[in-house]
Amino acid sequence: MTTSATTPHATARYRTTAHGTQVVIPTRCRRGQHTLSAETSRIRETDDQLHVTCLACLANAETDHTWSLATHGRKAISAEFDDQPYHDIIRTAR
């Protein structure tokens, strides 16, 4: 039995800094059209997943507006935007 509504696209990557654990979030939205930042995305955390919604895609009523990253219950103190750990799932804009 699973309580997760969605299958994650990837496992969330973490970095340990002097301040604590940071979760790494892709800078590209799922459609590859927008740059994600603290201002252009909304991050929601559930028990075992992090959901990162592209606000521009949400406003356009796109269905694939949200990254779901498996956290396995890890907690981060802050988020950092970086594509590098996610190059295998990122679609590059044309």
Ligand SMILES: [Zn+2]
């Ligand atoms: Zn987008």
